[in-house]
Amino acid sequence: LLDLQKKVRSDVNAEYWLHKKCAHPEKQLFDWGMMRIRYPFTMYGIGDGFSMDTDDIHRKKRFTERISKLEEEEKNQAETRKRRFFTEILNAAREYQVQTSATYKRRKQRNDGVQAWHVRARQRINRLEKSRLQVLKAGDQEAYMRMVEESKNERLTMLLDKTNELLEGIGKAVQRQKDAEHVSRPEGSEDSESDESPEESPSDDDADTHGSANTSKFNAAGRRLDSTVHSIEEKVTEQPSALVGGELRPYQLEGLQWMLSLFNNNLNGILADEMGLGKTIQTIALIAYLLEKKEVTGPHLIVAPKAVLPNWSNEFKTWAPSIGTILYDGRPDERKSLRETNFGGQFNVLLTHYDLILKDKKFLKKVHWHYLIVDEGHRLKNHECALARTLVSGYLIRRRLLLTGTPIQNSLQELWSLLNFILPNIFNSSGNFEEWFNAPFACDVSINDEEELLIIHRLHQVLRPFLLRRKKDEVEKYLPSKTQVILKCDFSAWQKAYYEQVASKGKVALGSGTQTKGCGKPIDAA
Incomplete structure (x- = not known):
């Protein structure tokens, strides 16, 4: 314890x-x-x-x-x-x-x-394009060329280079044809500035002095072609005395002078005035002038649609009754009678239509025709058609003239067909012709308004020596003012009865026959 x-x-x-x-x-x-x-x-x-x-x-x-x-x-x-x-x-x-x-x-x-x-x-390019387009529409070639050079547009430059090559080639071909045929100047003809050689033309010197080399080159090619084609000119100040149906208007005298220039230079062309400006009268004036001034009596072959042959015949009777004219149409026995009666004698003009050119070729080809004049010439836009092949290979013809109101066709092939018909030795290759115009756009088929207008101007440059076209707004000052005349026609007996029934009874009395609309019958409807 x-x-x-x-x-x-x-x-x-x-x-x-x-x-x-x-x-x-x-x-x-x-x-x-x-x-x-x-x-x-x-x-x-x-x-x-x-x-x-x-x-x-x-x-x-x-x-x-x-x-x-x-x-x-x-x-x-x-x-x-x-x-x-x-x-x-x-x-x-x-x-x-x-x-x-x-x-x-x-x-x-x-x-x-x-x-x-x-x-x-x-925006700057668009402004330049718009300004170039405006200048191109205005027809100022010098300013347009300078603007193209400043813009450094490769497509436009290539287009213009091809145009220059084309014009140079056509000019050389025209000169070769004229040299081959040994064209001589007619006596009494007046030479103009175009008689000078292209190398010595003062206008070319001015262009070289005041413009750039390229601009002068482009413009000089067109001037040289014009000078080559119309190297022999003859001034026409008054109409032939054989024309008694009226007085030619100033633009019609210019057309006569242009056709006479082609005749003097041994070339063919296309008269393409707008409808209603008197292509028929100008053609009759050419035939009368050749008969009166050049002693070219023909015979001339005029091919036109069958519907307008009576109009041609009436115009010859009205304007130049002294010119011997044959209207080649009708049944086979009638045509045979015409051949037996007139082909052995002297006549100046034979009027016929397209079908008979093919049907009666074996008879008509025996005549050596001086001038072939084709009305509605755009019918020849296909050079493979029977009419074109027959006229080219089946007839003996010295000169050719086309009359048409629509010269610019929808394709280069059709345009080339017309040019090949009037100038087969110059426009002899359709492939080259299309290549000249299509080469700048081979990789890009889309073209803008400026390029489209430039192509049209290129065509005009090529066609200008061989084609004359005026529009109504260009020669409006020479045309008479429009006059409207109102003609009132009275009712026929049937129309009057029909009208009275409707006015008095408010209805139309119908018989037991078939009921039809009155508006479909001119004889019954007012």
């Missing part, structure tokens, strides 16, 4: 002492919790076991607090690192967004600048 009593007494005293000394730790100068009792503490009976247990408790408590504090610090540091990481991510995202916005803004500014430059360039 002694040991047990000592143990109990020691525990009670130690507990008491600890409670007394540690009740107010804030008043103590030292921390009892930090004290380690290494040796037996025998004061007041406090044993070593009690001290060690207390120390373990405090040590575990401190360790737990330290671990908790470390865990809290690590947790706080982890949260801090996480917040810093996400903050950096957000800042990086904001910086990236700012940089992206700045890059997009710079790119947009650059793209807008490039687009604006292209828009300004396109």
